[in-house]
Amino acid sequence: MTAPALNAGPIRRTSTVFVASAFVAAALATLMGGMLAIWLDFRANAPTRVAEDGTSIIKDWLKKDVAIPEVASNTMMFTFVIACVMAQWAVYAARRNDKSHTTLALAITMFTGLALLNAQVALWLQMDIALRTDAYETMFFAVTGTMFAIIVSAMVYSLVAMFRVLAGRTSDVDVLAGHALYWYAVSGIFAVLWLVVYVQK
Amino acid sequence: MVMTAAEAQTTAGASRTVTNPLNAVARWLTAADHTRIGVSLVVGAALWLVIATIIGAVLGLERFDSTAALVDAGALTQLFSLHRFALVFGVAAPLMLGLSVWVVPAQIHASNLSLPRFAALGWWAWLAGSLTVLVSYLANGGPGGGAQQYVELYLLGLGVVFVGLVALSIAIATTVLTRRNGQRLADIPLGAFSALIGAIGIALTLPVALGTIVYVWVDYVNARVAFGGAGFINTWLAWTTREPQTLLYVVPTLGILLDAAGRTARLAPSRQPLRGVALLGVGIAATVIMSSVTQQAHVFALGDTPFATLQSFVPFALFSLLPLLAPLVVILMSLLALKAGKPSVSGAFIASLFGVGMLFTGLVGSAAMHLDALGLVGTVFGEAALVYVVYGAVLAALGAVALHIGSLTGRALPDSPVILLALTGFLATVLASLPHYVAGLLDQPATAASGFDDAGFVGLANIAVALGHALMLLVVVAFGGLVAKSRRGAPVNDRYQAQVPG
Numbered sequence: 001m002t003a004p005a006l007n008a009g010p011i012r013r014t015s016t017v018f019v020a021s022a023f024v025a026a027a028l029a030t031l032m033g034g035m036l037a038i039w040l041d042f043r044a045n046a047p048t049r050v051a052e053d054g055t056s057i058i059k060d061w062l063k064k065d066v067a068i069p070e071v072a073s074n075t076m077m078f079t080f081v082i083a084c085v086m087a088q089w090a091v092y093a094a095r096r097n098d099k100s101h102t103t104l105a106l107a108i109t110m111f112t113g114l115a116l117l118n119a120q121v122a123l124w125l126q127m128d129i130a131l132r133t134d135a136y137e138t139m140f141f142a143v144t145g146t147m148f149a150i151i152v153s154a155m156v157y158s159l160v161a162m163f164r165v166l167a168g169r170t171s172d173v174d175v176l177a178g179h180a181l182y183w184y185a186v187s188g189i190f191a192v193l194w195l196v197v198y199v200q201k
Numbered sequence: 202m203v204m205t206a207a208e209a210q211t212t213a214g215a216s217r218t219v220t221n222p223l224n225a226v227a228r229w230l231t232a233a234d235h236t237r238i239g240v241s242l243v244v245g246a247a248l249w250l251v252i253a254t255i256i257g258a259v260l261g262l263e264r265f266d267s268t269a270a271l272v273d274a275g276a277l278t279q280l281f282s283l284h285r286f287a288l289v290f291g292v293a294a295p296l297m298l299g300l301s302v303w304v305v306p307a308q309i310h311a312s313n314l315s316l317p318r319f320a321a322l323g324w325w326a327w328l329a330g331s332l333t334v335l336v337s338y339l340a341n342g343g344p345g346g347g348a349q350q351y352v353e354l355y356l357l358g359l360g361v362v363f364v365g366l367v368a369l370s371i372a373i374a375t376t377v378l379t380r381r382n383g384q385r386l387a388d389i390p391l392g393a394f395s396a397l398i399g400a401i402g403i404a405l406t407l408p409v410a411l412g413t414i415v416y417v418w419v420d421y422v423n424a425r426v427a428f429g430g431a432g433f434i435n436t437w438l439a440w441t442t443r444e445p446q447t448l449l450y451v452v453p454t455l456g457i458l459l460d461a462a463g464r465t466a467r468l469a470p471s472r473q474p475l476r477g478v479a480l481l482g483v484g485i486a487a488t489v490i491m492s493s494v495t496q497q498a499h500v501f502a503l504g505d506t507p508f509a510t511l512q513s514f515v516p517f518a519l520f521s522l523l524p525l526l527a528p529l530v531v532i533l534m535s536l537l538a539l540k541a542g543k544p545s546v547s548g549a550f551i552a553s554l555f556g557v558g559m560l561f562t563g564l565v566g567s568a569a570m571h572l573d574a575l576g577l578v579g580t581v582f583g584e585a586a587l588v589y590v591v592y593g594a595v596l597a598a599l600g601a602v603a604l605h606i607g608s609l610t611g612r613a614l615p616d617s618p619v620i621l622l623a624l625t626g627f628l629a630t631v632l633a634s635l636p637h638y639v640a641g642l643l644d645q646p647a648t649a650a651s652g653f654d655d656a657g658f659v660g661l662a663n664i665a666v667a668l669g670h671a672l673m674l675l676v677v678v679a680f681g682g683l684v685a686k687s688r689r690g691a692p693v694n695d696r697y698q699a700q701v702p703g
Contacts, residue, residue, distance in 0.1 A: 023371040
């Protein structure tokens with residue numbers, strides 16, 4: 001007697017939203033990677049001149065009277081960690097079908113994004129530089145402005161994910177996993193920007 | 202004749218749908234199915250091809266006599282730049298992506314794309330962006346343009362075009378990766394595989410150009426101290442319309458030829474001989490091309506010592522010679538497929554074979570550009586290599602349309618006219634490119650219509666190039682006519698239909 005053949009299980013389809021989120025995140029990473037590469041190139045090739053005292057060489061990149069508010073930039077870096085934890089919490093709660101905690105986690109993620117935007121605006125105001133004089137200012141506003149837009153896109157993702165959960169789609173763990181992946185990627189992108197623009201200057 | 206109530210209702214519904222043009226327009230505007238989006242992109246690219254061929258012909262005539270001027274000297278820089286934009290972002294990239302959007306879901310047995318609305322966003326963004334770029338050129342914008350607001354509009358349009366192409370690429374790559382319905386990646390048709398590889402390449406490289414546009418735009422509207430004015434836009438962005446980047450856009454041509462060979466030989470995709478070699482060939486070539494995009498040009502120059510020569514040769518061979526293997530491997534595999542099956546003369550195969558052949562010739566030219574001894578940088582040689590690549594993609598696209606149109610219209614294209622058009626297209630490509638290869642060796646400068654000796658071969662070469670572009674225009678119009686006629690004509694037996702999934 002032969003044992004009856006087992007039925008084939010359902011085809012496991014890879015999550016579309018998760019894969020698409022990964023692609024968008026990778027595209028954003030190359031976008032910012034390219035911008036930072038140009039930044040590093042400009043910084044390396046910035047003109048140099050002999051200082052008035054004749055004893056030192058000055059690189060014309062970041063002006064002496066421009067101070068980068070390190071408190072604000074470091075706070076942004078830590079805030080991204082919080083955003084990632086909250087995004088992952090949303091996945092954890094959704095796996096347990098816990099709608100209220102999922103919603104709360106997504107709401108906090110979104111408001112963390114808002115805090116990041118606030119910090120970025122504060123940083124611009126504290127630096128008090130205008131877009132009129134040199135390459136550093138142009139490139140600083142371009143690169144941080146692009147990061148600002150990327151954070152906004154992550155917040156929109158959080159908002160959409162939250163509405164989906166509120167509307168009852170609590171079992172869409174793949175979407176929330178994609179959302180968490182997106183926040184991880186955005187955090188990683190900011191970490192590189194933070195190191196290049198705010199720490200190394 | 203007696204009609205049942207259900208039949209009557211169906212007929213009435215159909216006639217309402219057919220006779221109401223507003224319905225048709227609304228359906229097209231809101232379309233999110235892969236066929237409509239894909240075909241819209243292909244038709245859009247065909248219209249841009251008409252523009253590109255006309256500009257190519259005008260530029261050829263302009264350079265025939267370097268003392269006469271058909272075009273205002275102030276507009277020449279923009280015309281050269283518009284020609285490149287039209288060839289690359291008007292034709293090559295959207296044509297290949299459009300074919301992929303149209304064909305890939307059916308190839309992997311999926312009902313639609315994974316992200317149909319995202320793909321629709323990509324199509325509309327490309328259309329809006331490319332029209333914006335065209336308008337900006339017409340109003341004295343673009344690289345080297347004198348009207349500030351239209352230079353800004355150009356940058357905006359270019360950015361929107363890039364966003365559209367990246368969105369389409371992500372939709373295609375996600376579809377192949379998530380909607381294979383249990384098929385292994387190694388088992389999918391080679392056309393879908395090469396579409397995946399090309400889409401990943403575009404999704405990962407064009408965002409870099411988008412970031413550069415942000416820099417250039419911020420600088421242009423403000424201080425203009427870092428990236429220069431309108432005249433320097435191409436310094437930062439020209440890499441997107443030069444090899445090796447352009448080769449990434451046309452990677453799907455390799456899959457088109459392999460599919461055409463398999464279907465012509467009546468072989469199932471899994472029975473393609475040495476299928477693994479073909480997959481590996483396409484994959485490695487695309488990887489090498491993508492990595493060479495990230496590099497500075499590796500020029501091969503003879504050194505003072507054998508070691509110095511070797512040091513120069515190795516990166517040149519890796520980044521310029523290795524990609525040559527891809528079309529060679531693909532042509533070989535397609536011929537093997539024909540040998541393994543029961544082939545007959547096929548328009549789709551011949552057109553795509555010519556297409557990949559032209560791509561190979563463009564790649565050879567691209568490699569030659571990196572030979573220091575030839576001194577080809579800054580000559581028309583580069584323009585010729587680009588025309589080879591783009592027109593090669595167009596020929597392959599003719600083959601793809603001939604191959605797949607049965608799934609769209611239910612009617613096949615007759616083989617004889619397709620073969621005739623493929624041969625004419627081949628002649629047009631050679632005429633539009635080869636003379637400039639020779640003129641480049643004779644030092645005819647690129648992006649200039651004067652300041653060179655137009656006597657002898659160089660003058661004739663420019664006339665031949667103009668004729669080549671005009672001939673390609675005829676081919677496109679004739680092929681469009683053939684497709685339109687086949688839709689209205691009697692059904693022709695689709696010799697590929699047995700292999701069309703679903």
